[in-house]
Amino acid sequence: MSVIEKIKNAKGPLFTFELLPPLKGHSIERVYSAIDRLVEFDPAYINFTSHRDEIIYSERPDGLLEKKIVRKRPGTIALAAAVKYKYNLTVVPHLLCGGFSREETENVLIEMNFLGIDDVLALRGDPQKGSRTFIPEKDGHSHTSDLVKQIINMNNGKYLEELLEDTTPTSFCVGVAGYPEKHNEAPNRHVDLENLKLKVDSGASYIVTQMFFDNSKFFRFRDECKAIGINVPVIPGIKPISALNDIRMLPQTFHIDVPNDLVNAIKKCTTDKDAREVGIEWAIMQSKELISKGVPGIHYYTLGRSDNVARIVRASF
Numbered sequence: 454m455s456v457i458e459k460i461k462n463a464k465g466p467l468f469t470f471e472l473l474p475p476l477k478g479h480s481i482e483r484v485y486s487a488i489d490r491l492v493e494f495d496p497a498y499i500n501f502t503s504h505r506d507e508i509i510y511s512e513r514p515d516g517l518l519e520k521k522i523v524r525k526r527p528g529t530i531a532l533a534a535a536v537k538y539k540y541n542l543t544v545v546p547h548l549l550c551g552g553f554s555r556e557e558t559e560n561v562l563i564e565m566n567f568l569g570i571d572d573v574l575a576l577r578g579d580p581q582k583g584s585r586t587f588i589p590e591k592d593g594h595s596h597t598s599d600l601v602k603q604i605i606n607m608n609n610g611k612y613l614e615e616l617l618e619d620t621t622p623t624s625f626c627v628g629v630a631g632y633p634e635k636h637n638e639a640p641n642r643h644v645d646l647e648n649l650k651l652k653v654d655s656g657a658s659y660i661v662t663q664m665f666f667d668n669s670k671f672f673r674f675r676d677e678c679k680a681i682g683i684n685v686p687v688i689p690g691i692k693p694i695s696a697l698n699d700i701r702m703l704p705q706t707f708h709i710d711v712p713n714d715l716v717n718a719i720k721k722c723t724t725d726k727d728a729r730e731v732g733i734e735w736a737i738m739q740s741k742e743l744i745s746k747g748v749p750g751i752h753y754y755t756l757g758r759s760d761n762v763a764r765i766v767r768a769s770f
Contacts, residue, residue, distance in 0.1 A: 455626035456545060456572050457658040459497045460686050460749050467497035467750030468766055469688070473757060474501060474526040481535060487759040488540060494766045497750060498543035499536060500574060500661075503529045505552035507582045530561065534568045544570060545628065548604075550594040551578030551587065558594070558603060559613055566623045574628045574661065575600045575652075587638075598648070598655045601627055605656035629653070631660040631687060633674035637708035646681050659685050661752050664692035664703070666735065667712050668742050689743050692754040693761050694732025696725045733761050740769035 459467060470491060475483050488499070504526040510518040533544040548561065565573065577597045580587040587595070594600045606612075610622040629652040632645060639645035649660070660678070665671055671689050678687055694700065700711050700719050715735055722728040740751055751769075753762045 454543070455624075455658075456498055456543065456628060457626050457686070459543065460659060460688075463497070463749065466744050466748055466770065467688075468494050468753075468770055469497050469500065469750055470753040470755055470759070470762060471500040471502060472755055472759075474504070474528050474532050477523075477525055477527060481532065484532060484536070485539070487755065487757070488536065488542075490759045490763045491766070492540060492542075494763070494770065496542065498545050498572065499533075500752070501529050501533045501536075501544065501546045502526070503547035503549050503576075503578075505549055505578055505581070530564060530568070530570070533570055537568075537570065543572060545572040545574050546570065547574045547576055548600065549576050549578035550589060550597065550600050551581070552590060552593075554590045554592045555594065555603060555613060556592070557590075558600065559607070562604065562607055562623065562625070565625075571624050572626045572628070573604065574630070575604065575657070576630055596648075596651075597629055598651045601629065601652055601655040601657050608656075627657045628659045628661055629657040631662045631674065631678070633662050633665045633670045633689075634709050642677070646677055646683075649678070650681055650683050653683050653685055657685065660687045662687065662690045663709065664690045664707060664754055665709060666715055666739070667710065668739055668746075670710075671743070672746065686749045688750050688752050689748055690752045690754060691736055691739055691743075691765075692756065693729075693736040693758075693765060694719060695729045695756070695758050695761060697722060697728045699728070699732070729761060733764055736761075736765045737768045740765060744769065 472484055472487055506522045506524045509521050509523055511521060513519050529546050533546040537544045575597050589595045604625050604627050607623045608625055610620040612620055631649050635642050635645045675687050700716050704711060718731045719728050743751055755762050
């Protein structure tokens with residue numbers, strides 16, 4: 454059953470969460486341990502992030518710098534497949550524009566189809582590390598809407614090689630990201646919503662939002678989506694604070710606001726453990742209100758900390 458089918462057939466709000474592939478050289482067992490803490494709550498699906506290659510410079514013996522291209526967290530598709538068949542769960546790997554040509558994208562989608570993975574979250578991805586501007590690969594996509602169109606074309610049996618005959622249509626269910634506080638590159642909220650509508654009009658079946666800490670911003674976003682003609686389900690994304698530094702790091706990294714009440718509560722903490730407890734209570738408060746307002750589900754960004762998400766879900770659902 455695809456994600457959109459799960460949403461439509463659900464008798465209550467769905468619980469879903471996101472995990473990162475392990476760093477290169479680390480074991481998949483760490484991912485399994487994270488899932489083991491959450492599987493009792495019957496997650497509707499698990500997202501797996503994708504991480505584009507990075508450019509690094511290392512010093513050679515002669516003192517000159519050597520440019521290298523590395524991928525620190527490879528294995529997204531293989532990890533998703535391993536989890537799908539180990540736990541019999543729906544998995545949703547991320548698929549990025551950044552770092553992939555259209556042909557490479559098609560090949561990844563073919564592999565996913567062969568593996569029985571029919572759900573995908575389509576994202577543009579961040580600019581190359583060290584760059585402020587997103588630059589697509591040669592013959593790659595500049596916008597998520599174009600990536601969505603390519604996926605939907607494959608669902609219609611249309612591949613990049615137009616001369617292919619008797620092609621087999623795929624059956625991907627595509628999700629996309631939404632930004633309650635506006636994507637940082639959009640000049641204003643209206644343009645950002647128009648971009649989101651283009652992704653939906655291109656074939657996306659549902660929206661998962663960027664993390665936020667003020668529910669009123671999500672409710673405003675949901676209303677604005679309806680007003681502009683976006684009628685697919687909108688799933689809120691929640692990330693619990695887990696360290697003192699989060700109130701500084703998260704706004705810088707994800708371009709979001711942290712409410713004063715939460716900032717003041719964290720400032721009273723003296724240890725990361727104290728901050729983590731505040732973060733859990735805040736996320737429980739958010740989750741309960743969101744559920745009371747009829748959201749189709751809540752998506753939790755674990756960032757490697759599934760134990761606190763388990764406490765939040767146990768108290769909220």
